[in-house]
Amino acid sequence: MMHYSEQEWMKYVKNELAKDVREEFEHHLYSCDQCLDTYLLAVEAEEALLPKISNEVDFTDLVMTQITKTKVEKHKAEEKKKRFYHSSIFHYSIAAAMTILLMTTGVFQSITQYAENVQSPSFQGKNPSMTEGLVNKTFAWMDTFSMNMKEDK
Ligand SMILES: [Zn+2]
Numbered sequence: 001m002m003h004y005s006e007q008e009w010m011k012y013v014k015n016e017l018a019k020d021v022r023e024e025f026e027h028h029l030y031s032c033d034q035c036l037d038t039y040l041l042a043v044e045a046e047e048a049l050l051p052k053i054s055n056e057v058d059f060t061d062l063v064m065t066q067i068t069k070t071k072v073e074k075h076k077a078e079e080k081k082k083r084f085y086h087s088s089i090f091h092y093s094i095a096a097a098m099t100i101l102l103m104t105t106g107v108f109q110s111i112t113q114y115a116e117n118v119q120s121p122s123f124q125g126k127n128p129s130m131t132e133g134l135v136n137k138t139f140a141w142m143d144t145f146s147m148n149m150k151e152d153k
Pocket of ligand 1: 003004028034
């Protein structure tokens with residue numbers, strides 16, 4: 001499988017790619033864990049490069065101040081806001097959602113371990129299989145979800 005470099009993912013995060021290239025990147029991201037990691041690194045790097053708008057309170061104040069000025073300036077502020085949502089917040093949300101997904105899987109794993117430690121001998125084999133079933137169902141759902149995403153395109 002062909003992979004994209006962190007620099008290429010930086011371009012994706014910064015929205016510097018043509019629409020069709022962007023879509024190729026997105027398709028690849030659905031099916032590639034390696035590039036998902038690289039992409040998350042690129043998002044983190046991009047966040048670090050944007051100290052001015054990483055502070056949401058300051059950014060909101062800035063936008064609000066501009067909105068109270070003339071209509072032309074208000075329009076500019078809204079454009080800035082749109083670009084901001086297009087880049088930073090949007091990608092950060094995806095990164096956060098991925099983190100939650102990974103954490104959830106981690107939680108399932110610790111439940112399995114917990115069940116193994118505390119269960120009485122008569123229940124041995126029953127609880128872990130229930131938990132494994134839950135984990136498998138979650139993975140099956142995630143597979144279905146990513147397949148649907150592919151079919152939509
Ligand atoms: Zn890849």
